[in-house]
Amino acid sequence: MATAVDPAFAGREYPATAPYSVGREKIREFAVAVGASHPAHHDLVAARGLGYPDLVAPPTFAVVIAQRAEQQYVADPDAGIDFSRVVHADETFTHHRPIVAGDELATVLHVDSVTQRAGISMVTTRCELFAVDAEGGDPGEHVATVTSSLVVRGEDS
Amino acid sequence: MARPQLADLTVGDVVATRTVEIDRAALVRYAGASGDFNPIHWDERFATEVGLPGVIAHGMCTMGTVVDVVTDWVGDPGAIVRYGTRFTKPVPVPAGGAAAVEVTATVGAVDADAGTARIDLTVTHEGTKVLGRTQVLVRLS
Numbered sequence: 409m410a411t412a413v414d415p416a417f418a419g420r421e422y423p424a425t426a427p428y429s430v431g432r433e434k435i436r437e438f439a440v441a442v443g444a445s446h447p448a449h450h451d452l453v454a455a456r457g458l459g460y461p462d463l464v465a466p467p468t469f470a471v472v473i474a475q476r477a478e479q480q481y482v483a484d485p486d487a488g489i490d491f492s493r494v495v496h497a498d499e500t501f502t503h504h505r506p507i508v509a510g511d512e513l514a515t516v517l518h519v520d521s522v523t524q525r526a527g528i529s530m531v532t533t534r535c536e537l538f539a540v541d542a543e544g545g546d547p548g549e550h551v552a553t554v555t556s557s558l559v560v561r562g563e564d565s
Numbered sequence: 566m567a568r569p570q571l572a573d574l575t576v577g578d579v580v581a582t583r584t585v586e587i588d589r590a591a592l593v594r595y596a597g598a599s600g601d602f603n604p605i606h607w608d609e610r611f612a613t614e615v616g617l618p619g620v621i622a623h624g625m626c627t628m629g630t631v632v633d634v635v636t637d638w639v640g641d642p643g644a645i646v647r648y649g650t651r652f653t654k655p656v657p658v659p660a661g662g663a664a665a666v667e668v669t670a671t672v673g674a675v676d677a678d679a680g681t682a683r684i685d686l687t688v689t690h691e692g693t694k695v696l697g698r699t700q701v702l703v704r705l706s
Contacts, residue, residue: 434598437597437598438598438599438629440594440598441591441594441595441597441598441599441626441629442595442598442626442629442630442632442633443585443630443633444629444633444636444642445633445637446633446636446637446641446642448641448642448643449642458641458643460643464642464643465642466629466632466633466636466642467629467632467635467636467642467645467648467701468625468628468629468632468648471599471625471629472598472599472600475599475600475601476600491603492615495652496624496625496652497651497652498649498650498651498652499624499625499628499649499650499652500647500648500649500650501647501648501649502646502647503643503645503646503647505643506642506643555649
């Protein structure tokens with residue numbers, strides 16, 4: 409039995425995740441998957457030629473990291489999100505600096521809003537990605553912000 | 566290739582167009598690369614059981630694929646500082662062949678003080694808009 413989406417989760421902030429290690433081969437694999445052929449995603453010499461320390465992640469790569477962090481909320485049974493009724497509504501990436509291979513990124517997940525109207529719920533989450541050292545030290549440089557909204561259809565719709 | 570210059574841009578200019586093809590193999594590849602293994606993107610039976618016409622593309626696969634036209638135009642993937650979209654219609658991906666997605670990139674705004682341009686993408690499949698309000702903010706200075 410599906411439970412209703414719980415509005416009390418709005419405003420919640422989760423502790424920072426363990427760091428995600430951005431690897432060169434993961435950047436290449438993701439770039440191939442989205443048809444991103446720019447050499448800065450694939451070739452170290454090209455990336456360094458543009459002034460980057462390592463391979464540059466494609467513009468939507470941060471979703472890999474954000475969707476992991478979002479699981480803390482959307483997979484929590486108490487949140488009441490029935491994933492078979494979920495439709496992805498919108499997504500926005502803001503890069504405070506490009507993500508590059510070698511980054512260790514910890515994510516702080518926020519539930520920005522939970523709204524309900526006519527049997528439809530909409531939840532908006534925001535992931536703040538920070539560069540940390542490999543041991544997961546204090547969050548340092550703010551690297552990216554990923555906001556995502558999901559629509560959850562009610563039982564009768 | 567010469568990089569685009571802010572001063573040369575006029576709102577309304579079409580800076581690039583492209584047709585991208587998304588087939589089932591692309592969806593499997595995207596599932597693996599992204600970690601999004603929702604079966605509506607690869608299992609026909611599951612997709613129809615939940616009321617879809619068949620397998621549909623991950624919205625994030627479409628979003629990730631269409632922005633490459635901007636990366637190529639601007640010449641530097643790190644110049645893309647903001648990218649957002651709304652998923653308005655699903656893209657059904659047939660068992661054979663591929664879904665063709667048409668992309669048109671237009672200058673939506675120019676901010677000379679900030680050194681940025683907003684490129685708006687029109688993204689359609691078989692004449693229907695599949696992404697809405699798709700905006701890419703690029704730094705050009």
